Each structure stands twice: as structure tokens, then as C-alpha cells.
Amino acid sequence: MPELHDLTALQLAAAYERGETSPTEVVDHLLARIGDGDRVGAFTTVSAGPARAAAAEAERVLRSSDRTGLPRLFGVPTAIKDLEATAGVRTTLGSALFRDWIPGHDDEIVEVMADAGLISLGKTTVPEFGAACYTEPEVSAPARSPFDPTRSAAGSSGGAAAAVGALLVPIAQGSDTAGSVRSPASACGVVGLKPSRGLVTAGPAGNDGMGLSVRGPLARTVRDTAAFLDALTTRTGVGTVHPPRVYSYERACDAPVPRLRIALAQGSVSGSSVDPEVAAAAELTARTLAGLGHEVFARDQAPDPELTEGFRVMFTALVGSRTMAFDGAPLRPIVRHLRSCSQEFTSAELAASIGVVQARARAWTLDYADADVVITPTVTTPPTPVGRLRNDADPAAELAAMTAFTGNTVLANATGFPAISLPLGWSSQGLPLGVSLTAGWGREDLLLGVSAQLEEALPWAHRYSERAEARTPAADPA
Numbered sequence: 001m002p003e004l005h006d007l008t009a010l011q012l013a014a015a016y017e018r019g020e021t022s023p024t025e026v027v028d029h030l031l032a033r034i035g036d037g038d039r040v041g042a043f044t045t046v047s048a049g050p051a052r053a054a055a056a057e058a059e060r061v062l063r064s065s066d067r068t069g070l071p072r073l074f075g076v077p078t079a080i081k082d083l084e085a086t087a088g089v090r091t092t093l094g095s096a097l098f099r100d101w102i103p104g105h106d107d108e109i110v111e112v113m114a115d116a117g118l119i120s121l122g123k124t125t126v127p128e129f130g131a132a133c134y135t136e137p138e139v140s141a142p143a144r145s146p147f148d149p150t151r152s153a154a155g156s157s158g159g160a161a162a163a164v165g166a167l168l169v170p171i172a173q174g175s176d177t178a179g180s181v182r183s184p185a186s187a188c189g190v191v192g193l194k195p196s197r198g199l200v201t202a203g204p205a206g207n208d209g210m211g212l213s214v215r216g217p218l219a220r221t222v223r224d225t226a227a228f229l230d231a232l233t234t235r236t237g238v239g240t241v242h243p244p245r246v247y248s249y250e251r252a253c254d255a256p257v258p259r260l261r262i263a264l265a266q267g268s269v270s271g272s273s274v275d276p277e278v279a280a281a282a283e284l285t286a287r288t289l290a291g292l293g294h295e296v297f298a299r300d301q302a303p304d305p306e307l308t309e310g311f312r313v314m315f316t317a318l319v320g321s322r323t324m325a326f327d328g329a330p331l332r333p334i335v336r337h338l339r340s341c342s343q344e345f346t347s348a349e350l351a352a353s354i355g356v357v358q359a360r361a362r363a364w365t366l367d368y369a370d371a372d373v374v375i376t377p378t379v380t381t382p383p384t385p386v387g388r389l390r391n392d393a394d395p396a397a398e399l400a401a402m403t404a405f406t407g408n409t410v411l412a413n414a415t416g417f418p419a420i421s422l423p424l425g426w427s428s429q430g431l432p433l434g435v436s437l438t439a440g441w442g443r444e445d446l447l448l449g450v451s452a453q454l455e456e457a458l459p460w461a462h463r464y465s466e467r468a469e470a471r472t473p474a475a476d477p478a
Helices: 009-018 023-035 048-064 108-115 158-165 182-188 222-232 276-291 305-323 333-342 347-367 395-406 410-415 444-457 462-470
Strands: 043-046 077-081 119-124 148-152 171-176 191-194 214-219 261-264 295-298 373-377 419-426 432-439
Touching: 009 222, 023 043, 023 048, 023 077, 023 119, 043 158, 048 119, 077 108, 077 158, 108 222, 119 158, 158 171, 158 182, 158 214, 171 191, 171 222, 182 191, 182 419, 182 432, 191 222, 191 444, 214 222, 222 444, 261 276, 276 295, 276 373, 276 419, 276 432, 276 444, 305 333, 305 347, 305 395, 305 410, 333 395, 347 410, 373 444, 410 432, 419 444, 432 444
Parallel strands: 077 119, 077 171, 261 295, 261 373
Antiparallel strands: 043 119, 171 214, 191 214, 191 419, 373 432, 419 432
16 A cells, blocks of 8 residues: 555545545644655644544544445545634734634635545645735745745645645645636646636635635645535535536546547736746647547637736735735735735726726637637746745835736636646656646536546656655755
8 A cells, every 4th residue: 555645535535435544544644744844834833633633533433334425535634725714723824913813713615624524734824815926924934846845836825735745635725816726736736726706615704805716626636626626515605606516526537528629828818928848838738638639729828918907906906905904014015015006096996907807808708719628828937946936125026027927827717717727747857837727617527527638648646756756855945
């Protein structure tokens, strides 16, 4: 039997059923692995006590009955992004202001994960209030790519992606407002799914009011991603319109995939150039899908400065709304900058920007209306060195650099469509290069089916063991 940390979420569930291991054994093993040195800055807080208590209860349930009626991933370890309030567990929001905050309640996504029988090992690292596409908070070490600890895990779900890629947990929860699940997935060589708008509940208090933010899964395999999505979609969203739910996203991975029309969209909506190795990974994906019998055509992504600027205003307003209560507080320079910018435009100007983004999102939808799936580079470059995107002296320049890095990720947040980043490319230095696939609203089943085809044709599971064998000590934080 492989090492316990090598097992996927579904493999762990099967091992429980066969009696080959137990939740207590697995949780103890993974906690020891984290305790031996969280070399990638994945966790801000490790909740060992609650995790062991939950594992003991899960083990009692498994011993007292068969698995009939139990959730598919019952007893499987996971982790919760540190932007989600978790009762009795320190939740910092990546900010020194909340360094010692221990909530008395769970956010709804935390309740959903507990209902699924998942066992959280702790809170994964985020930038302050999730307001950056790198993860370097004051309250913990930077989150790093498991494939090169001198490189950033991106953000804002950087800790979650690093935890999965470093084999500290098989699956982890993330959230995505402007690419915050998919960018870290690309940097850490894992799968990251941004679901359709409204599919995963955020609870009555968890919506951002603009429809940009969604919660989503990070995993090492497509099937684990699908099984986790099944677990996250057991409640109807509150205050949102949601697409019809598929009976089983996991089963969609094995369902026949019809011959599809697939567009390869090289380039960037932000107008930023795409690194040649990243572009080559997208091209390889297109050739592979053509070889699988799909009709693939090229239609480059044109820059859209109106969408990019309108989205910047919306994102700025979201960050500003979260920090209004902290006048004079020691916020990070990028957060202070976004807060200041949010005070420079009127409510009418914000409403106009929302209208522009909606119109440009509709235009993008029409541009690719003849495609079932659109391929794009997830981000524009390989994983960046830790500290490269951060610019405390000039946060306006930092914001421009982050916009250039994320490139196309905002499209799925603007349209509300599902998008998945897959580790389908690898740089000459052995760094992961994510490739993104986008489908129509509510078509996670189609997206996961195609992704499963790609995982079989361009497998990446061996990369984790190769990385572990070749791993070198992490460099000091930049």
C-alpha cells in the first residue's frame, strides 16, 4: 500500500471501506507530516485537537455500521481557507488585525464540509483579506509552490493549493473572486475548479453582492475534484440563482464525452503577453484534445481594456467595503491602496463599471458562442519568485503587475461560467504550468468529463513523487 499521504481522497475513502486504514491513523499521519515542517507555508493555524476528535468520531461511526448512507468522502482530511470563519479555530483573514480572532460560529461552507464528514486539519494561508494574487501575509510564512519553494504559491488560495500539492491534505477548500482558486492551482501543480455562479452556497451572509466570488475545490486529481464538488453542492444557495445540479459530478468524469467544438484562445484579456512556455502548454492541450477526436480551432483572446478596468473598479470596491471599519489600522500597503481607490469613485461610477463588465462579459460569451469549451493559459507566466509581485513602495504598480499575471482569470468571474485549471504543462525548470478550460454556465459535468480525458492523456500524478524525491530545502522568505 502506498504511503497514506500519497492516497487521493477517493482512495482514502475506499481504504476506509476495506478496513485498510482509519480516519484516526490518517489524521495522525498527516498532522505529523505538517508538524515535521510546513515547508510551503500552507497552514496559518493547525487545529490538531478538533481534527483528532472528529477523526475518532468518524472512526466510531465507521466501526458501528457499514458505509451505506454515509457521505462519499466521510472521514477524509481537508483544510479550510483562512477567510472562512470557523467556530473555535483561529481565523486570521490573513490580517494582523485578526491575529487572535477565534469565531464563535461557522461560515456556511464550513458547515457544508462538516455535513459531508470531511475533517479539517486547519486553516490555510491567505493574503490579507484575500486581496492579492500572491500569499505573503504578516501572520504566517509565505505560501510557496511545492515544486520550487523559492516560487510563490500565488493567491489568494495559495495555502490551500500548497497544502494539496505538498501532500499535506488530499483536497482543500478555496474561493475565487478574480482567479484565486485557479492561479494557485497553476502555481502548485494541482487541479482547481471555479464553479458556476450560484452553484455552491455561500450562505445568507457570504455573497459579495456582485456575483464575482465563489467557493471551489482544489485537489490532485479530476475525480477528487468532482467528488469534492458533489460534497459542496448539497445545499441550495441562499439569495442567488443557481444552475441545475448534476446528480453526480464524480460520475460525469466517466460518462461518454460527445465530440465537442473547442476554441484555443491564446493571449490575454488584460493585454499582457503570455510566456512562451505557458502558451506552449495551452497549444499542447489543444493538440491533445484534437487527437481525442474533438474539433479544435484557434481564436485568439483580444485585449479588453474596458472589461479589465471595470473589473478593477468592482474588485477595489469589494476590498474597500471590507476595510472601511479599520480607519488608521496597520493594513498592508496593497489593501490600503485598494481601500483608498474605493473612496475615489461614486456609487454611480461603480454601478456604471458593473454595467460595463456585464456587457463585456456578454460580448465574450457571444465571441465564443460556437465553442463548447474554451482553452486559455490559466495565468500568463510560470510561478513567480516569492516577493516578486509584492511592491509595498508602489502598490499601484503592484496592482498592475497582478493584473498582468492573472491575465484571463477574471473572465470566468465576470461571466459566472465554470473554469478549471489543470497541470498540463511543465516548464524547462520543472515548474507547473496550468491550462484553463471554461464551459457554459452550469456545465461542470462537461468540464469535468473533458478534464478526465486530459488527465488520462497527459497524466501528472507521477510529478508529485518526482517532486518529493528531488525536493531541496526552502530558501529564506524574500
